[in-house]
Amino acid sequence: MMQDEIQIRVRYAETDQMGIVHHGKYAIYLEMARIEWLRKLGISYRKMEEEGLGLPVVSLSINFKKSAYYDDLITVKTTLKKAPTALVEFEYEILNDLQQILCTATVVLAFLDMKTRRPTRPPKYFLEALNS
Numbered sequence: 001m002m003q004d005e006i007q008i009r010v011r012y013a014e015t016d017q018m019g020i021v022h023h024g025k026y027a028i029y030l031e032m033a034r035i036e037w038l039r040k041l042g043i044s045y046r047k048m049e050e051e052g053l054g055l056p057v058v059s060l061s062i063n064f065k066k067s068a069y070y071d072d073l074i075t076v077k078t079t080l081k082k083a084p085t086a087l088v089e090f091e092y093e094i095l096n097d098l099q100q101i102l103c104t105a106t107v108v109l110a111f112l113d114m115k116t117r118r119p120t121r122p123p124k125y126f127l128e129a130l131n132s
Helices: 025-040 045-050 124-131
Strands: 003-009 057-064 073-080 087-095 101-110
Touching (some): 003 025, 025 057, 025 073, 025 087, 025 101
Antiparallel strands (some): 003 073, 057 101, 087 101
16 A cells, blocks of 8 residues: 655664664654654644544554664655554554665554544545545
8 A cells, every 4th residue: 555764863862872772762763654654645643633633553563673773774664554444554664774674563543533532433634645
């Protein structure tokens, strides 16, 4: 389905004393890539929240292959796995500058009505952006 990619320079604060990216930082990289994926479709996450729609993570799975290091330029590839329902699922690959896969990941989010705290369908403009 729809794919996008962004590049991120690993910052010193994201690493341990050995200069290796801490495993917890990868979830942040995935979120950055997902928000940019939405932005490139013309969808503002901020606007969605202002309209009372949230996208909480319901599942996160990361499979680590190699380490990323301080000052590496990594590429995060984001792919929409299938058409969204009340859930939306993304697959990711994070690569180093040699195009080696550092990790693969899957994230599932739920469209959530923030007033009722109940799952809901994606907004019409979300689905239209996917079809354009």
